Amino acid sequence: MENKRRLFLKCACATAVGAVGSTKLIAAQSDTKTDDTEAEVNYALIHDETKCIGCEVCVDACRETNNVPEGVSRLEIVKTGPFGEYPDQYFSFSRKSCQQCDGTPCVNVCPTGAAYKDPKTGIVSVDSWKCVGCMYCIAACPYQVRFINPVTKAADKCDFCKETRLKEGKSPACVAACPTKALVFGNLKDPDSEIVKVLKTTPNYRSKTDLGTRPKLFRIAAKNGEIKL
Template sequence: MSNSRRLFLKGACIAVVGASGFTLARAKSTSATNVEPACKYALVHDETKCIGCDACSIACREVNQVPEGVDRLEIKREGPFGEYPNQQFHFTRISCQHCDDAPCVKVCPTGAAYKDPKTGIVCVDEWKCVGCQYCIAACPYQVRFINPVTKAADKCDFCKETRLKENSLPACVSACPTKALTFGDITDPQSQVVQVLKSTPSYRSKTDLGTRPKVFRIASQSGEIEL
């Protein structure tokens, strides 16, 4: 599809959306969110094993051709905690949470944001995206951005269009030198990700919002503050 045709379609979408008040598109996206996928991919980040080396974010950028200035995946560093020489840092993964009940999908007026019916991965169809940024505003995890090359909303998609198509693990998982990341289908009781979640206490971010995120975290003990 040529750029001119894409721009035409975007303009047409904006006009239609403005006239309809988003009713039809939002109803479609809501119904799509409620469809149960054939499997549900999830990720576990073991913060006790993470060393903040950035191998995951570098691999993500290279494999998915993420432009400079934006990130699908970041590692947030906090610390140091404790007294020298026993100081430690706390590393937190910042990326799309692939919510079961995704606010970004609900507000998208064109259906560009959607949940893949096969994998449960929250995706973006860049050809449908009109750059309205409603999904960016709706995301409670603040992990979406406008790709400066495609001009469409972008974020982590678990390497759905790259590594998963090759039946390989997401780039971040393969690149991690300490095996701090585990990926798999949480509907499969025999999967590694389920075994990890069964054997180790974990937590998820902002579960009080009802989004049911599919990125789980094993909490690092370092950095806790005792009151």
């Protein structure tokens, strides 16, 4: 039944593209799914690069919790370095995953509505049964974090464990598993939440903000910003 539904949607999508052109499809999708939806909460994540040791326990926890197949990953830890002079050298570890953008290029280009921003949580998600594998969202994502799941044949990515742990009132698997507490998850609309307190008191940055994506993955830089003369 699932395969028949996917095939129907794929054929319907292809017919529509041939009839009206992809530009009109994208415009129509933008009209029906906007980035201005007022969510009840607005979840975000902080990756503290000063605490991350690159152990990749978060990667394993994500894979196990969300049944992510081998060969693909919703989350990667990217190692760069070494920096500094021996013996005072160090490596930097950064998180590569969905940025949970408020400005959602992936949602805007999806012709079937499979990519969407949940109005209750603000989380950018994918309805796998609607996805036809056109890969428009993969091409549109400036962070290159989306992929086609080899099992579901649908676009996939991090969704803050929305359909697993979050449903049970728990924090995402990566956050719970991190041994150094390098990850902070919470609601940006709650002024008393830990994530808001950290963001207000600790210098942080986000990736590619000049593109207007308004990402909700915040980072605390591992390398200091001192100017050496």
